[in-house]
Amino acid sequence: MVKQKLVLIGNGMAGVRAIEEVLKINPEGFEITIFGTEPYPNYNRIQLSKVLQGGTSVSDITLNDWEWYEDNKIRFYPGETVTSVNTKNQTVSTDKGRIESYDQLIIATGSNPFMLPLPGADKEGVKAFRNIKDCEEMIEYSKAYKKAAVIGGGLLGLEAARGLLNLGMEVDVIHIFDYLMERQLDKTAGKLLQTELEKQGMNFILQKNTAEITGRKHVTGLKFSDGSRIKADLVVMAVGIKPNVALAQEAGIPVNRGILVNDYLETDIPNVFAVGECAEHRGIAYGLVAPLYQQGQVLAKRLCGVRDKGYQGSVLSTQLKVSGVDVFSAGKINEDESTKVYKMYDDWNGTYKKVLIEDGKIAGAVLFGDTKDGNKLFDFIKKGALIEEYLESSQSANSEVDLVANMSDEEIICGCNGVTKGSIVEAIKVNGLTTVDQVKGCTNASRSCGGCRSLVSDLLACTLGDQYQTDQKEAICGCTTLSRDEVIAEIREKGLTHIREVMNVLEWESDGCSKCKPALNYYLGMIDPLKYQDEHEARYVNERMHANIQKDGTYSVVPRMYGGVTTSDDLRKIADVADKYKVGMIKVTGGQRIDLLGVYKEDLPKIWAELDMPSGSAYSKGLRTVKTCVGESFCRFGTQDSIGMGIRLERKFEGLNTPHKLKMAVSACPRNCAESGIKDVGVVGVEGAWEMYVGGNGGTHLREADLLFKFKTGDELVEMIGAFLQYYRESAKYLERTSAWVERLGIDRIREVLSDELMVKEYNNRIDEALSVVKDPWKEAINNKNLLRDLYQNVKVPVETK
């Protein structure tokens, strides 16, 4: 059979989705050609706000990569725009002069941002928020300019505003109505949303009509109809979208607001279809993603000759993709004469729920603050369920699972990635999946906004039955199903004393791995510091060798310099050693010490012996250094003896093992020259007191430390640092930095626990016990023949000469 030529205009989510559906039904039936104006493969436009927020690249939100087109033998013309359609000869022409004939044509040209025709709208610095290029331009702007104005307080505008805020700009949002997102929310929810976003730093200018964009060549501000003005270096228009119908209209295809289609996505012209945001079905042109996927399925069936009842329109639901804000709405939003209302408003916790009832049936819902009922309500709305059903379902715990059980296989669970219930259930069965994360990895469901996570969990529950555990815990590694807390409880309860015993008794599925063995070694030592025999073979190379391995297999040596203070004698020793062993480089570290790089393994013990200085622990999951500023002894601003305090802390806590590396600093005034704000424990001296900050991080996950307490005396400070460190040692997961740990527990809870004097005493007793067995590892190594042989000596076999 000769293949039919199928041409798609528009390489966006709706069109490509339709092609995917076609390939599923009849992979060999068509010769497929796709034209796309943007020079990228199909990406997830709903996630543009993530690109704008920075840190996410186009490839991260790509739905179909370049290989997908190749693998499916699709001729793909990226960066090429179709300029005309000849419906008589059945051909399309492009801006590159190409003419392509078709048997079937899909128009999926999407929509354009609606640009208000304001005076000055053509100035530089006026943008839309619609594609990758817009994002890139805005990111560039944020580097050079400070003030942004977003016109439009709807879904798109707020996401753009949040992104610009993240890019470090000051953001004004201008909205014509008296509350935000008026198309999706009622006034109560809109006002709650506004309060929340104001807390995040957004500024709102409501009930203002923009009259003019001011500036010469480049925008400098906005002028409103009441004569007032604001300044702005960047103006983003996010007032709405309109279906992109120009191409269809010129080709003589009937359009209204969108391209008119029937229930089978057919336009009025034979062999021409329209799908997605450019299409208008029963008077509605949809601008959200879920309907597009449903349309794609119907269209694919129609093209492949599969009988279907056709597209019946969609009930919409909305979720705002702004961090820290939970908003949901579906169906009817505002009360009128024919509706009754079920409402709950909790001013204290900032949650709000409204369910609209029409003739006893659920017709719409608005949720703020707590949106976990969203999926359920949305399903009830689509089914036209009675309000009693919802109220009863709130009583029984099983209802969510029943709800997904009753869904049909075609129903979309993940709106962002268009994953149906059927495909998730199949993946669970075929691949034996048991966790939400596995489903995510396998099907993409819940990978984007995460809104459907609970539905995926429910699907797992109803597919696996009793085998599924809802409150999924995090196993410490793939060798076991036990979590950190369970392993520690078992070790304590059963009195386990070494790694092999833990793995045998707790039925490890293998001989351990590079994740669990170092973790178990730490936990066992933390639980019983006095009796536990550290297993150096279970430690990472750096901790086993007490030196940092480099990419070429050489090591680096960092001797300790308490508080970053050194002497001419020590410096001389370091210089002599560096010369004698011809080290590759001498470098000053970020922790105020000196690093000797490029040292051969066999030379390590010799260098340590000649230096005769303690190890700086630059390799350890433990206390590294205490960085200090000059402080009151020399600095004219210094209020406290920061060096003295730094040395005191470093001497007390050196050699301590902790779940991850640990850095401290002491500054003598709020200028913070020792960078106490980004340390695991940062101390800032102020007039007559010490401030103690915790959970800071200057690394991968930059985090500003939280103020924990303020103390009058150094003794109180040192005691609290001891308690804090022991609390962290006992409750953090292995390899969890204090920054993550503080965030997980919450600073308030930590403060509460450490406000208990008795607890502070007990933590100090236990940390003193752990510190009592600390030995300098370099001294230990150079005095132990077995260690020297096992760890530091190579076997050299001379080549025989014949």
Next chain:
Amino acid sequence: MEKTLRSVFIGEVSELPQKLGKTVIVGNKEIAVFKTENGDIRAIENRCPHKGGVLAEGILSGEYVFCPMHDWKISVKDGKVQAPDVGCVQTFPVEVKDGQVYVLIKE
């Protein structure tokens, strides 16, 4: 010149550290020799196929070593890199006679 296996004495069994690797340098060749938990002795090329990491310094679990550079998991028995990474390292036969360890090397 014909290729033969040369038997190279590298030390006593008791001198090899348990559950760890030992770097053995034969001419210009580096070999990682492991004594596993159950007492087997295995010899593989001391070079991870990924970025050349020194496998002798990795964490040994059962019959797998985890490269100290980027945590690739490699069998010390057959030299195969474990999924999701791919590749393999050269292995060398080992003989133990009267508590003495020999590695057989082609020359």
